[in-house]
Amino acid sequence: MxxxxxxxxxxxxxxxxxxxxxxxxxxxxxxxxxxHGADRFGLTGPALxxxxxxxxxxxxxxxxxxxxxxxxxxxxxxxxxxxxxxAAIADYLAMPPAELPRWELAQMKASHTVFAGATxxxxxxxxxxxxxxxxxxxxxxxxxxxxxxxxxxxxxHRFPTHFALHGGxxxxxxxxxxxxxxxxGWISKYDLYNLTYVAEIRVGLNTRNLAVSADGRYVLVxxxxxxxxxxxxxxxxxPLKVMAVADEAGQGSRVAAVYTAPPRGSFIAIMKDIPExxxxxxxxxxxxxxxxxxxxxxxxxxxxxxxxxxxxxxERHVDxxxxxxxxEHLIGAARDGTVQVxxxxxxxxxxxxxxxxxxxxASGITWMRGDRRVLATPNLKEGAVxxxxxxxxxxxxxxxxxxxxxxxxxxxxxxxxxxxxxLGPARDTVQVIDKETLEVAKTIQPAPGKTASHxxxxxxxxxxxxxxxxxxxxxxxxxxxxxREVKRVPMVKPSGKYNVWNKTRLSEGTSH
Ligand code: DHE
Numbered sequence: 001m002x003x004x005x006x007x008x009x010x011x012x013x014x015x016x017x018x019x020x021x022x023x024x025x026x027x028x029x030x031x032x033x034x035x036h037g038a039d040r041f042g043l044t045g046p047a048l049x050x051x052x053x054x055x056x057x058x059x060x061x062x063x064x065x066x067x068x069x070x071x072x073x074x075x076x077x078x079x080x081x082x083x084x085x086x087a088a089i090a091d092y093l094a095m096p097p098a099e100l101p102r103w104e105l106a107q108m109k110a111s112h113t114v115f116a117g118a119t120x121x122x123x124x125x126x127x128x129x130x131x132x133x134x135x136x137x138x139x140x141x142x143x144x145x146x147x148x149x150x151x152x153x154x155x156x157h158r159f160p161t162h163f164a165l166h167g168g169x170x171x172x173x174x175x176x177x178x179x180x181x182x183x184x185g186w187i188s189k190y191d192l193y194n195l196t197y198v199a200e201i202r203v204g205l206n207t208r209n210l211a212v213s214a215d216g217r218y219v220l221v222x223x224x225x226x227x228x229x230x231x232x233x234x235x236x237x238x239p240l241k242v243m244a245v246a247d248e249a250g251q252g253s254r255v256a257a258v259y260t261a262p263p264r265g266s267f268i269a270i271m272k273d274i275p276e277x278x279x280x281x282x283x284x285x286x287x288x289x290x291x292x293x294x295x296x297x298x299x300x301x302x303x304x305x306x307x308x309x310x311x312x313x314x315e316r317h318v319d320x321x322x323x324x325x326x327x328e329h330l331i332g333a334a335r336d337g338t339v340q341v342x343x344x345x346x347x348x349x350x351x352x353x354x355x356x357x358x359x360x361x362a363s364g365i366t367w368m369r370g371d372r373r374v375l376a377t378p379n380l381k382e383g384a385v386x387x388x389x390x391x392x393x394x395x396x397x398x399x400x401x402x403x404x405x406x407x408x409x410x411x412x413x414x415x416x417x418x419x420x421x422x423l424g425p426a427r428d429t430v431q432v433i434d435k436e437t438l439e440v441a442k443t444i445q446p447a448p449g450k451t452a453s454h455x456x457x458x459x460x461x462x463x464x465x466x467x468x469x470x471x472x473x474x475x476x477x478x479x480x481x482x483x484r485e486v487k488r489v490p491m492v493k494p495s496g497k498y499n500v501w502n503k504t505r506l507s508e509g510t511s512h
Contacts (some may be wrong), residue, residue, distance in 0.1 A: 008374035024092035036163040040097060041205055045074065046163040047184045048093045049101065051206040051225045052207075070471065071142035071492065072163075103125060103204050103226055105148055105242050111202035114236045121194040123307040124251075128162030129157050132175055132501045133459045134192060138165050141305055141471045141493025144178075145169075147150060147192065150458045150499060153465075153477050153487050156197045162186040167209030168498055168511055169262075172216040172234065174244045175500040180232075181210045181220055187221055189237055199237040203230040208255050213282045220280065228299060229269060229280070231307055247274045249310075256319045257362065259512070261327040264344070268323065269492030271331060275317040277330060277342060288325055295347065312347045316340065322364040322375070324390060325508055331375065331388075333359045341393050346415070351393040363407045365417065366390065366508050367435050378408045378419050386417055387438055397438050402426035410509035412504070413461030414480045416441060417509070421452040422469070430455065432483060444481050446476045454494075456510060458500030467494040 028040060035045035035507050046052060065086045079084060123129045133150035144162070149156045162182035170179045177198065180188045185204035190197050204223030212234060219232040223500035231241040246252045253273035261268050265283040275475045318332025318340065330342045331353075338360070339353035357379040374396065375388045383403040384426060387396045388506040404425020410417035416432045430452050432442045444466075446452050451469040457464070457480060464480045467473065477487040504508045 005361075018142040021092070021095075022328045024088040027081065028092055031081070032089065035073070038467070039101070040093070041101065041103075042163075042184050049225065049305070050096055050203060052184065053093060057194065058090055058094070060085055061093060062445070065089055083346055101205050101225060103202070103223075103228075104469075105239060108201055108230070108242070109240045111200070112171060112199070112237065112239070113269055114199045115197050118191065118196055118198040119192075121191060121196070121234055123193065123395065129156060130459075132504075134175075135456065135465065135497045136169050136178055136192075136500075137475060137491060137494050137497040138163065138169065139492040140495040141491075142490065143192075146491060146494075147195065148475070148489065150463075153463075153475075153489055155489065157213075159190075159195070159197075159251065162188065162200075166207075170210055170212045170219075170330065170495065170512075171250030171498075171500055172212060172506050173214060173504055175217075175442075175504050177216075177234075178238070179210055179212055181207050181221065183207060185230065185395075187224065187237060189234075191497070201232065203232070203236045203239065204228060208257055211258045211267055213260055213267070214265070215283060218267075218282050220258050220260075220267045220269070222258040224254035224272065227252050227254045228274070229278075241252075242278055243280075243307070244246070245271060245274075246268075247276060256317075257321065259321075259323060261344075261468065262329045262506070263324060268344070270318050270321055272317070272319060275314040277312040277314065277318070277332075277344075279344065280307045280311065280366060281310075310347075310404050312342065312344070313436060314340070314342065314349060318342075320359075322361045322362050322377075322511075324375070325373070325506070329390075331361055331364065333361045337381070353388065353395065355379075355386055355391060355395065356381050357404070359386060360406060360408075362511060363409075363481070365408055365410055367412075367417070369436060369438075376408060376417060376500065378405045380404055380406070383421060383424060385417075385433065398492060399433055399438055401431050401439065401440070402429050402443065405453070409455040409457065409464070410435065411457035411464075411480070412456065412508060414509070416464075416480065416483070418464060418466070419453040420453040422451050427451045427453075444478075444483065446485070454496050456497045456499050457502060457507075459499060459505075461509075465497055466496065467491075469493055469495065 036042045036048045040048045066078040129149035135148040137146045146155045164183040166183045185207045187204045190201040200410035208222040216234045220229045227245045231245040253271040256270045256272045258269045267280045269278045305432045321332035333339045340349045341351040344352045357378040358381040360380045366375045373390045381402045385399040401425045402422035405420040408419045422429045429445045435442045454467045463477045466476045475489045
């Protein structure tokens with residue numbers, strides 16, 4: 001801790017030293033606090049804590065303070081403040097607050113809103129499009145969502161969201177409601193039939209992602225600040241339980257990710273700072289558990305507590321993971337690139353995978369190749385997709401790509417899997433891999449010089465929708481068989497798109 005603090009202090013550069021901490025704080029309170037809060041926890045503007053700004057370089061923070069942020073209420077301060085004052089504010093924002101930030105049940109309750117009349121609306125869509133073939137498209141450029149008709153590729157509705165949504169929006173099982181998480185800890189429930197928000201609540205200061213139970217009764221949110229798991233009522237987001245994450249010796253941890261495991265009737269959570277996986281059963285009713293002894297079921301019966309925690313202890317922690325289609329195995333990667341396979345029923349690691357770079361397993365997908373199910377993962381550091389046999393957990397091949405990428409997608413009805421190279425110089429290309437030959441069948445460059453990424457299929461797998469990740473971006477629709485462009489729908493930096501059918505039917509070609 002002392003070392004970490006020293007590191008932060010050393011990072012504080014000359015402008016802060018020159019202006020002095022007091023002056024920088026004074027400038028912050030005078031110019032920024034009205035939108036971002038005196039405590040930097042965020043108000044109408046986002047939180048400005050080191051955790052919230054971790055993805056931005058110092059130069060980008062200075063640039064935003066100087067020039068403002070397009071399509072938001074953030075104005076530029078270059079005309080009012082000197083470059084030294086702006087740099088001092090940027091350095092002040094990189095400092096942790098004097099007191100450890102807390103966000104407890106009382107603060108959550110104070111932030112909770114159930115919108116008037118919104119829990120009592122008709123159970124029928126207000127539009128004629130197929131409600132199971134809608135896409136929710138997150139436009140991160142100006143913090144909006146477009147609801148897109150997945151047959152005609154026409155927008156049905158566009159609405160504002162909290163700042164910086166991240167992770168996949170999650171649907172309730174019938175696809176009517178969608179739950180959204182912002183990096184700043186805001187969770188919203190939206191009614192896709194009536195095109196209106198139902199409820200919202202702030203559950204933390206920095207959130208990883210959320211998961212929805214298969215029965216729709218609960219939402220679980222994993223936070224990094226503070227390190228908590230929060231259970232909400234799926235109906236109106238009332239907070240039901242807040243769990244501080246720590247190992248049995250009391251070492252606290254940030255949450256790295258949470259997912260729902262429908263056949264297990266449980267949530268699975270991984271932790272950033274302790275080598276543990278937590279399984280939290282959310283139903284005490286009969287579930288087709290894949291286990292019969294030494295079991296979670298027994299544990300749960302003994303516990304009698306709501307959301308008891310089953311700890312799976314590992315030697316090394318995992319930061320990123322995917323579950324196999326049977327929800328029997330968790331395949332997890334650590335930041336150092338090591339990958340382990342954990343049998344969730346047995347509660348132990350059963351294999352290590354000797355992969356290189358940094359596999360992005362949250363984007364891993366599986367398919368049947370002959371009589372074997374394979375798992376393919378893109379890589380955040382290397383231009384390659386690794387294909388793994390899920391029977392013996394051995395890598396079959398590495399498919400070279402044009403660069404490191406984030407996302408990989410396919411569909412049961414498609415012979416191709418799509419992968420981007422958005423983290424390298426060929427960021428304006430995506431590649432289409434033949435799932436049988438495991439070779440690149442085509443390289444597509446939808447808009448030269450503009451970042452291309454994140455594909456999602458229509459419910460029948462006939463079309464693949466790709467994002468051009470720019471302020472003047474678009475969702476480009478391709479015929480998934482001929483790989484020819486069909487349509488281009490303008491969007492503002494569409495970071496991701498989510499098809500109701502594929503997500504709720506747990507398509508093997510996408511994330512859930
Ligand atoms: Fe993501 C999903 C973690 C940076 C866009 N990202 C996820 C999920 C995790 C994760 C655990 C799964 C959540 C889920 O499905 O509910 N992301 C991380 C990181 O650790 C990382 C590398 C660093 C960080 O800042 O947290 C990171 N992610 C980014 C970005 O910089 C991206 C490209 C732009 C952004 O919006 O912040 C980004 N992440 C996404 C998207 C998804 C996502 C679009 C949903 C993918 C899907 O199809 O399900």
